[in-house]
Amino acid sequence: MNLRRLILVLTLCSALLPFANTFYAGYTVQRQQLIDTTQESNAAYARKLAQSTDDFLQSALQQLGYTAQLLAAHMGDEPMLTQEATRLRLQTKSFNSVTIYNPQAIVLATSPEALQIKGRMLDSAAVQESLRTRSTVISQAFMSAAGNLIVFISHPIFSPSGEYLGAIGGSIYLKQESMLNRLLGTHFYADGSYLYVVDKSKRIIYHPNPERVGQVITGNTVIDRVISGDSGYAAVVNSQGTAMLAGFAQVPSSGWGIVAQRPQQATLAPLDTLMRTMLYKTLPLTCVLLLVIWWGSRRIAQPLRQLANGAHTMDRADTAQTIQSVQSWYYEAQELKKAMLVGLGLLHQNMSQLRQDVSTDHLTGLGNRRHIDAALARFASQDIPFAVVAIDIDHFKHVNDTFGHGVGDMVLKQLAAQMRDVCRADDVPCRVGGEEFLLLLPKASLTDAAQVAERLRHLAEITELPVVGHITISVGVSHWPHCSPSQTTVFKQADDMLYAAKHAGRNQVQVYPS
Template sequence: MLEQVISIIYASVTRRKYKLTLPMLLSALTALAVLLTLVVTLTASYHSQRQSLYDTTLQLNNTSATRMSLTMDSLFQSMHASLQTASAFLRDNPSLSEAGVLDHLEYSRKTSSYFNSIFWVNNKGIVKSISPPAIALKGKKLTTQASQEALAAKAPYVSTPYISATGRLIVLITEPVFDKQGSYQGYIGGTIYLHEKNILSTIFGSNLIDSAGSYFYVVDTTGKLVFHPDPDLLGDDVSANDVVRKLMKGFNGEEKVINTQGETFLAGFSNVTSNGWGIVVQSPVETIYEQLNRQIRSTAIYMGLPFLIIMLLAMFIARRLAMPFAALADYIGHAADGQSFSPPIKRNHWNREAFVLTQTVLGAVESMRKQSEELTHAALVDPLTGLLNRRALEEEMSKRAENEEPFSLVVLDIDRFKCVNDTLGHQVGDEVLKSLADVLNHSVRAHDMCCRFGGEEFVILLPGSGVEEAFHLAERIRLTIEKTATPANRVITVSLGIAAYPQHAADTNTLFKLADEALYAAKEAGRNRTMLAGQASSSDLQSKLPFSR
């Protein structure tokens, strides 16, 4: 463009064969200055916006990877806890029939939805029971390397992706099974079918690649893909990738990277503490260049106004051009730090690209925030009863113990609940659990905490309450449950145990153990009663109650 203007001026002067006048010279210089300003402005704007977009994209991807790694960490802790529960069930029920074992495995798989299949392998490597039973492996010996490693480990184990005995690409997660004498009996295993719908696709959704080309993938400790938008790549070794190598060494961060296909991305990456896996969230650099090119073209059009107006308003326009991106960068910075900050939105913003980019980023941030809240809520709430779960209880107990705030625990367990499940079915059992949860919610104060600890065991945390107050509440709940009609159409009773902090114990583990021991003392004493920690009976307190039996 500069060359064209200069050529026109030169041709005009040559044809007319007279020297340039001052107005013409000033006009030419002004035009030249405006064009130079335009070039400089566009160049500076390009580099500034490119760096801003680079930094913003890296921050967003790093934040996303970190949040997803925390979510996956909570998920795997819950998965191991589910397998530990099944292991404890087998330990406590050594004479259970094969049908009973299968029923429990079916129940565990269907209620948690963590695994595509769950199975029990004895210490000889032979499958004793498997859910779903349609997988014809019962009675067969597993010979895959992962199965042998899990059997030999005698400890919690997570495999790399491998082809199973059924021909599927899977990841195996196991927990050891020991009998009451501590003798190793094999393991409980749960599988994730990588090429089929699984817990990872359920949690992280099906929108794996967004409109900007950004996506994420998950690698295991050896650099093999366990989750990726392209299912054909699952199980591939991508340890040659610089980011993956850093994940394998335990590093977290963000950087520009070239993947194994030679494509350049801006990546954020984070390790998952519980299993050593790594999550990478990345955006293609070419998308950022496309956004920059659109912005530069738009800027050039806006600055194509008459020379005089552009010359007077050039600095003002340049400043206004930068404002949306600076505001957006500030917003992303605050959002990445978890702070509340007003979104930089104007309904009729004159810069369309800035508005579209702002709306896009705001939508992405809000979507990730909602997803994070939903996953956090799901990690702390029991899906069947709607009560808080074991993890929420342990966090609350630890917090109160650290602050030395007194509280009491009431641990209760449904008497002969197994009989309800065995005679009426697990569906009726589930309705009984929900009915009991409803009684608990209506019996406690607003600031008390009701939790389903596992199976038919529930825990109530009473902030600021002593033993006597906890005993009154426990007895009121016991009598209410005994008199309440249930979906089982039979009388349901509960046994309860109570312990208080710091009266009975100075740490939460000991406190819960004492409350649990009191619960089982109540069961041994005949069930349908309340016992205090460290006492053979609770008759002294019970005799003070107006409704004592």
């Protein structure tokens, strides 16, 4: 491969790869933004519809409550009971049927009378719950005595003296036209988006496909979350295997879950069109750029090619003049670049060694105070909690006075090695002066730090050293921010615990209470 082709390949890679990366990154960001926007919109829509449904249920309860007050003094007047049941059913059309029953669950009146359940005893769980609790009830979906899949809403009837007289209930037929069906059914989209509602038993009580009403959904994480009271959004796959972006919310008064979802494909369709348009718009400029790259590679390689041609004609008289006329700027620039790279490499190597020397204790190889400052600055910038372990060798002055400073240095090096043994990769062991050491434990709890300190204390105690024999250490432990929000205070706390260990007899670990 000659120089012109090499330059052409490298330049094309430098131009096309960033373009492809930018195109891909733009697609990824826009795609995620569309998904997030759709999910948030669906979640907001589900919350709004949940509130509207809750308002409808509260309105239905208010209607039942008002009628219950009217009937309290007329429970023996069957014509009036029937008249009120019919009025309530037809006035707002909130209910498909209305039933009035006594404390024995015997139907006193019903509307429409075509149900033919007057005088019969109702044994549904919803009716029994209303009689047992003597309070308002919004039931789960169930099959009524007349064979309808319904939701039953009831309100108790009390006499003016407080005697329980029975209840009045309204039924909403889930597989027939109803106010609830109209409330939910007006929100159907043509792009495959739809919503459905489940009760607390995960049974579908509304779905744009009537055949799905009454089915119990299992294995759906969105349903599990919304029934448990959660609200938000998630990506799911529906029963037809279509990827959907779902938002969900719970109806407070009934515990129903409302799920609004849109096909992911429909959400991303505008993005595909946008990216194709963007590609078509950028192609002309890309072609011009490729031509410029081709021309530039020829210009860059031309001086060297002329010199190579001159090398092949060394025996001709005009070769010297030909080589003299070559604009050989490329060669000098390349040589200067090499020299600069070598110089920079040596400079960086020396600076790295200098930084190492400045931040390291020359005797033990541990970090010094500058190393501590750098670590603390990093912890603070990243909000990383850390534990401080302050360490001091017991009676170290006696070691120096008795065996000499050479042996003392050996003891310091041995303790430094033991500190490295108990440290993790991210821990910061340091020597802060004399026989005083410090250990910073990022992301460690106070309990973890106390355990590390105890391991180090035990290791120092059981290790037999040449000449000296055994040494002991005293250790103080504190934690930021659990013990104090101030780093300076935490270091003082660890130091105080160190001196507390000294005063308590040495060879022990004292932990600052959090």
